Amino acid sequence: MRATSLALKDLLQIARDWKSALFLVVMPILFTFFFGLVLQPDSQAEADARLPVGIVGREAGGQLGAHLERLLAASEVIRPVPLSEAEADEAEALVDGGELAAAIAVPEGFSQAVLSGQSPRFTVIADPMTTTGQAASQGIETVISRLLGAVQTARISADEFAAAQGFETEGARQAYLMRGLDQAVAAWEEPPLTVRQEQAVVSGEPGESEVPGGFAQSSPGMIVQFAIFGLITSAMILVLERQAGALKRILTTPTSRAAVIGGHVLAMFLVVFAQVLLLVLVGQLLFGVDYMRAPLATLLMATILAFWAASLGLFIGSISKSQEQVITLSLIAMFLFAALGGAWFPLEVAGEAFATVGHIMPTAWAMDGFQNIVVRGLGLASVLLPAGILLAYGLVFFGLAVWQFGFETR
Amino acid sequence: MKALDIAMRDLLHTLRTPFTLIMMFGAPLLIAGLLFFAFGSMTGGGEDLDLQTIQVTVANLDRAEVQGGGFAAGELLIEFLRSDDLSDLLAVEIVDDEATARANVAGQRAHVAVIIPGGLSAVATTPGQEATVVLYPDPTLTIAPGIVQDLVSQFIDGFAGAKITAEITGQQFEARGVPAGPALLQGAATQYAGWLETTGHHQEGADPLVDLRPPATEGEPAEQDAGIIAGIMGGMIVFFTFFVGAMGAESIVREEEEGTLPRLFTTPTPRTSILAGKFTAILLALVVQIAVLLVASSLIFGITWGRRPTVLLVSVALTVAAAGFGIFVMSFVQSTRQTGPVLGSVLTLTGMLGGLFTQGIPNIPELFNVVNLVVPQGWAMRAWDLSLAGAGPAGVLLPVAALLGMGLLFFAVGALLFRRRFA
Known part of the structure; x- marks a missing residue:
């Protein structure tokens, strides 16, 4: 007491x-x-949860530019944000200020380089010390890797056809190659084998109550x-x-x-x-x-x-x-x-x-x-x-x- | 002279008090040291990260193909995850079924479960079919699941690429009315796998696809990679200088309570000299504190604080702001019993608003960078950031002016309140 x-x-x-x-x-x-x-997490603030990535310098007349844009648009990780010439000068500031998760500079002549079997390097501006920067960078790399893979697929298909049947002209081979590339890019837009991260739920009813982020x-x-x-x-x-x-x-x-x-x-x-x-x-x-x-x-x-x-x-x-x-x-x-x-x-x-x-x-x-x-x-x-x-x-x-x-x- | 005598006496008293000494030097170095220990590997500007080994539990439901002795995609994925290259990063355990894998994650025996679907091998080689590898991470983690997802996706993309190659080749042959047998399609897929193995596209490879570089920081171009620890230590210096500024001003309240200040007022020494002496003592204590912390942090953590004239300018402005703020806060305190709680709450809240506790945390909303500037601590942090980035004296004029202005204003208001109190 x-x-x-x-x-x-x-x-x-x-x-x-x-x-x-x-x-x-x-x-x-x-x-x-x-x-x-x-x-x-930033992603919870926007309807499109993908990380915004600025695209700088799309090469004029390049054969792969459109394919790259399609694969970027299809990415589950990143959301392409095309930047005008004026905005391109501000790309670093936009990444530094957090308005963009990353920015990617498409190298001049990359289509020609890729189609001739080379792997041109893309410059990616992102903060490697942040999870956002790392994820955006990895997402960009995956897209580039898939584009190169699509080109390789088209090339293999063309080589096999050349071996089996042969092309009448170089133009026919090119047309076959570009058609194959188009199909391969389409296939990569919805890849047949995927990896999915299952989100944990705390309600016991999946989808009802997701983990409440930072709180x-x-x-x-x-x-x-x-x-x-x-x-x-x-x-x-x-x-x-x-x-x-x-x-x-x-x-x-x-x-x-x-x-x-x-x-x-x-x-x-x-x-x-x-x-x-x-x-x-x-x-x-x-x-x-x-x-x-x-x-x-x-x-x-x-x-x-x-x-x-x-x-x-x-x-x-x-x-x-x-x-x-x-x-x-x-x-x-x-x-x-x-x-x-x-x-x-x-x-x-x-x-x-x-x-x-x-x-x-x-x-x-x-x-x-x-x-x-x-x-x-x-x-x-x-x-x-x-x-x-x-x-x-x-x-x-x-x-x-x-x-x-x-x-x-x- | 009287003011100087009072200042020296107060300064000696401050430097002889263990509590004040701990708060002046011990606490900021201890906290920064702790965080340096936590993020130590991330402060060297590009050195390898000291990541924890990720415990991965794998349920391979694609086992039927292994028994058949043919292509086994699940086994190949496990082999990849268990490869020597990844042995420092991943600790892989194989379990019999999906439920066990999930239970391992739920029981915190694993960070991530990788569930390889049944029939993955068949899907990888059969046109028109799809499959998904499921990752089930511990929901409290973010880095480990991201790393495992990157690795597994990279590997699965290899299978997907080979499958797409076989499918596209078949479709193109078919479109031209040329039959493509299984052997030809298998050959196409194998060629793709061979190409992938040869090129080995990944960032760590000899021929990386991207050149990754961080954005240049706002303001003047960065002349050095200050690292996370510099920002954290900067935050600690600012927080504890404001703390010591307020603690120094507390002596006015304490002496009033103990009766020594009223006694001093009965002497011929003008009250202005007495208060000026007290203020000078605070300034001197802060000068000593900032100097010691800058030198100690340079020696212990290897921080280069910036150009000498800039560091000097920022230090002076910080000293004035912290002393003025201390006088201002303490002018509202009626007794020493109120000191601890008022100090704790006001300094913690303003420190929080000033962004002192969020140094080194990535992805801070832009709004906080504006809110920071409402309090002097935010301007002080802005000044240190610029100095760390290599700014010259001209580059820090705005935050320095803001600090001096705020410091003098706080001092004027605080001194006025004290004068009224002792009138």
């Missing part, structure tokens, strides 16, 4: 401080929105990050009580040490738990992140995350001697755990060593648990392992906090 009273006292203190709402609710929502927009990363990421950041206010109470001598005074009463620690950790747990639930609700209603598809799994993750964060908060509050130390340690904990654990960006984009180290972090397991629900579309069973590991981390921090707490107040 004394622990509950202490917890209620802490909660009242937090609730009376307007700044708590800022840390616990307003900032995480703003950050979720901001990073969600930043991480949102599926930013919503759980900011929940995890601000569970740590929000501890500043809670841990501060502990430090202020220690500085004011209130902790020592409480110990002179019949209140046990366990009740004091239990009261504080209970308050921290309840604060983070309420914060996580609120942010889950905001994620669900404002950002379309479907936490409620597996409510029990979400509840379990929220509970364990709150316990872990509360244990960390208790630990920070236990070892800090001043308010500045609370802020410093909370910020360092937030930066370390959030950045390394994949709360800011998916660990996939980091190097192998970073991803391996990152996955040791408790935050990485928290992210795994939430993403199993909202991105992978899995249920309660899928969060048992992440929740178990997070719980173990929570127990370790709790143990350290109790040990340090007792030492401080002796």
